[in-house]
Amino acid sequence: MPVDPVTALVGDQADKETYRAAYERLGLDKPLPVQFGYYVRDIVTGNFGTAISTGHPVIEDIQRVFPATVELATLSLIAGVLLGVPVGVAAAVSKGRAVDHLARIFGLFGYSVPHFWLGLIALVVFYAWLGWIGGAGRVSLGYVDVVPTVTGMILVDSALDRNWEVFRDALRHIVAPALILATTSTAYLSRMTRSFMLEQLAQEYVTTARIKGLTEWRVTMHAFRNIGVQLLTIIVLAYGGLLDGAVLTETVFGWPGFGQYLTSGLLAGDMNVVLTCTLMVGVIFLALNLAADMIYRVLDPRTR
Amino acid sequence: MNAVPTPLLAVEDLHVRFATPHGEVHAVRGVSFEVGRERVGIVGESGSGKTMTGRAILRLTPRTASVQAKRLAFAGEDLLAAGAARIREIRGRRISMILQDPKFSLNPVMRVGEQVAEAYSAARKGTRAQARERALDMLSQVRIRDPRRVFDLYPHQVSGGMGQRVMIAMMLVGEPQLLIADEPTSALDVTVRNQVLAILDDLVEKRGLGLVFISHDLNLVSTFCDRVLVMYAGRIVESLLASELPRAKHPYTRGLLESLPRLGQPRERLAVLERDPAWLEATQ
Amino acid sequence: MSAIYFTEVAHSPTQATVQRLYFGWLRFLKNPLAVAGLVVVMLLVLVAVLAPWIATQDPFAQDLTQRLLPPSGKHWFGTDQVGRDMFSRVIYGSRVTLMIVSLVVAIVAPIGLAIGTIAGYAGGKVDTVLMRTTDIFLAFPGLVLALAFVAALGPGLVNAVIAISLTSCPGFARLARAETLIVRSSDFIAASRIQGASAVRIVLRHVVPMCVPSLVVRMTLSMAGVILTAAGLGFLGLGAQPPSPEWGAMLASGRRFLIDYWWMATFPGLAILAVSLAFNLLGDGLRDVLDPRSES
Numbered sequence: 001m002p003v004d005p006v007t008a009l010v011g012d013q014a015d016k017e018t019y020r021a022a023y024e025r026l027g028l029d030k031p032l033p034v035q036f037g038y039y040v041r042d043i044v045t046g047n048f049g050t051a052i053s054t055g056h057p058v059i060e061d062i063q064r065v066f067p068a069t070v071e072l073a074t075l076s077l078i079a080g081v082l083l084g085v086p087v088g089v090a091a092a093v094s095k096g097r098a099v100d101h102l103a104r105i106f107g108l109f110g111y112s113v114p115h116f117w118l119g120l121i122a123l124v125v126f127y128a129w130l131g132w133i134g135g136a137g138r139v140s141l142g143y144v145d146v147v148p149t150v151t152g153m154i155l156v157d158s159a160l161d162r163n164w165e166v167f168r169d170a171l172r173h174i175v176a177p178a179l180i181l182a183t184t185s186t187a188y189l190s191r192m193t194r195s196f197m198l199e200q201l202a203q204e205y206v207t208t209a210r211i212k213g214l215t216e217w218r219v220t221m222h223a224f225r226n227i228g229v230q231l232l233t234i235i236v237l238a239y240g241g242l243l244d245g246a247v248l249t250e251t252v253f254g255w256p257g258f259g260q261y262l263t264s265g266l267l268a269g270d271m272n273v274v275l276t277c278t279l280m281v282g283v284i285f286l287a288l289n290l291a292a293d294m295i296y297r298v299l300d301p302r303t304r
Numbered sequence: 305m306n307a308v309p310t311p312l313l314a315v316e317d318l319h320v321r322f323a324t325p326h327g328e329v330h331a332v333r334g335v336s337f338e339v340g341r342e343r344v345g346i347v348g349e350s351g352s353g354k355t356m357t358g359r360a361i362l363r364l365t366p367r368t369a370s371v372q373a374k375r376l377a378f379a380g381e382d383l384l385a386a387g388a389a390r391i392r393e394i395r396g397r398r399i400s401m402i403l404q405d406p407k408f409s410l411n412p413v414m415r416v417g418e419q420v421a422e423a424y425s426a427a428r429k430g431t432r433a434q435a436r437e438r439a440l441d442m443l444s445q446v447r448i449r450d451p452r453r454v455f456d457l458y459p460h461q462v463s464g465g466m467g468q469r470v471m472i473a474m475m476l477v478g479e480p481q482l483l484i485a486d487e488p489t490s491a492l493d494v495t496v497r498n499q500v501l502a503i504l505d506d507l508v509e510k511r512g513l514g515l516v517f518i519s520h521d522l523n524l525v526s527t528f529c530d531r532v533l534v535m536y537a538g539r540i541v542e543s544l545l546a547s548e549l550p551r552a553k554h555p556y557t558r559g560l561l562e563s564l565p566r567l568g569q570p571r572e573r574l575a576v577l578e579r580d581p582a583w584l585e586a587t588q
Numbered sequence: 589m590s591a592i593y594f595t596e597v598a599h600s601p602t603q604a605t606v607q608r609l610y611f612g613w614l615r616f617l618k619n620p621l622a623v624a625g626l627v628v629v630m631l632l633v634l635v636a637v638l639a640p641w642i643a644t645q646d647p648f649a650q651d652l653t654q655r656l657l658p659p660s661g662k663h664w665f666g667t668d669q670v671g672r673d674m675f676s677r678v679i680y681g682s683r684v685t686l687m688i689v690s691l692v693v694a695i696v697a698p699i700g701l702a703i704g705t706i707a708g709y710a711g712g713k714v715d716t717v718l719m720r721t722t723d724i725f726l727a728f729p730g731l732v733l734a735l736a737f738v739a740a741l742g743p744g745l746v747n748a749v750i751a752i753s754l755t756s757c758p759g760f761a762r763l764a765r766a767e768t769l770i771v772r773s774s775d776f777i778a779a780s781r782i783q784g785a786s787a788v789r790i791v792l793r794h795v796v797p798m799c800v801p802s803l804v805v806r807m808t809l810s811m812a813g814v815i816l817t818a819a820g821l822g823f824l825g826l827g828a829q830p831p832s833p834e835w836g837a838m839l840a841s842g843r844r845f846l847i848d849y850w851w852m853a854t855f856p857g858l859a860i861l862a863v864s865l866a867f868n869l870l871g872d873g874l875r876d877v878l879d880p881r882s883e884s
Contacts, residue, residue, distance in 0.1 A: 117857035213396035244729030
């Protein structure tokens, strides 16, 4: 641990006695397997422990911060799909030509750029220098807790409340982190879409469509309809990847979501927070993978 | 067998070349022929260039291919000079093509009836309802007994024979004048083959279409078509009436004929075609 | 003719391998982007090795009278908040990056290969146990898993390397296993077995060489991700500790000053981008040469 969990609890001014008491209370004097046993028992009974910095149960904290990350990740995913899929289709249709190469280069950048650095640059250029977007956090200070919390997602809540001022402000704050977070998934989606489309465009039914005298656009749509299921599958998988990227993006933009909760817990030496958060991410990731698998099996007309 | 003033299709000195990683492939080497309101069969083995000839007419060759000809005209109109939009108009409405295997040539995620209706809309315009009616009508013309039920089926739910009939319906619903059939029965069971051929025969006859029948099956072509063009290594080595086949002169054609087993003429050994490299240089 | 043909038949396995490598190299050279990637990677190695001669100044030398200076003739990348020359720090940072990359490869390649080939070749219970274990690791996305490991191990360069290696191993092992399964059922393996070769010998001499091409590709492509993850950990303060000139950590410390002193974060970020991009380009190029069937 970066910080000793006992010190995190009692502070570094505590004397030896207090330290010893806390050490025993945390069960750290017991052998490791026993500690692990306590931990498993706790988890099974739904007790994920208390966060040191907030004093609340970790579960409650997570419930509080999770919607922020969901909002960010969902918007990112939408951006990724709206940008990545058309680019992938265009790249496949114009294979080997300029558009394809351009798409490939952008994709490469998406995979290679450290997106937390991109976030820093975006904040400096678009917030500090140009003032086009909002700064750190989800809303400017004056708008915190102004709209009643229904879903925990400020965009949704402010729209429900018809408070368009807050909505615009929230939008200004979420635009940059969402787009930055979307870079990797856009690259991934565009690459996979291209791959799927190329596979379809080589099929005989595409020739049939051409023989019928359909325009190139309709021919492309014929092929596109066949990748629907595959696309849905990778979109679900991409969502999982977004959770991963959210950790750093939230740190850069001061976004009070799950990722930031995890990192601050980590830096404070709060074992409960770290373990619980990691477990949650694992569960979500697994659930998404399973969902993707099921979607594929249920929706593919050929397997009916 | 009819002398038509302007032939439906006029091909003169057609060349199709591909660039491949291993060098250039010259698939079609100076092919010339004409098609009127008649049935012309193009026979050849794999690699003879017969499929590429068919595709070149409709400009369906792969992007890496280059198509050149002294003349490539349909009803007097120059196909080579035609723009992309004009070619799209010609496809389906004037010239159509049937592909080999309905398992692959039909869009798997679209209902078969919709695919036929779409072919009509692309060729003749009209409302959705009209297209649907024409599609249903066409489906019954290819002797599908319950067109309404089949309309809503997906390709994987129909048999091979029915799928190919759907293909024929799709390609004739736009009422083209010339039909190119690229191995239309090669993927079908023998029992189904005759059914499909009968339907094709009937429709071509009734509508007075020109037909280009591409196949590797010499027997089939000789019974179905009026004229036969034999292709080898990208060239037409012999062109003759179907009725004159037994008197074919070119050694390749003779070799093909002799290697066919015949019920009435039992032989100790089937003849094996021996290829003469001189055929590669032969001119028509 | 654009194709290249063997001009003579190989007389020994070594000669055959050399020929294959040579022609593969020629094909590789035809891809300008891949060559660019290779050049940058070699540049990284060169810069790292020759750092003391390339850096203009001592990367650790602080001079508070020279704080936060913009790029100039004397300080090509400017100075940071304690007066250290940014250019020299970025140059020396390449050493840290190179060390991370090398260590990760050194750990993941043999371990992943071993686990994958053993699981694939042995099959049965061994396979199931090993694969379930890797599945547990694969249930977590990369950065989160690395964070969890660093939480357990503590911050620092070596721990970061271990954490990253642990997160990369499972994917690598899976690939090795997939390749092994393909090879396992081929005839020449059966022939080897009939001749009485032991399992170990078969795996080492026959299975492993068949896996190498796709694994090399995968490893190269992962390097880009490793660099990004390492930079991310450094950014969070969990990687190489100050005053070590690790690029991610430099971004973190430069963050506060970024608005008025743009050079603080630009150059380390560009360095990360360049190296990551280079590995991606190199990996793509290698894949086109070594493993063309895996790309459309």
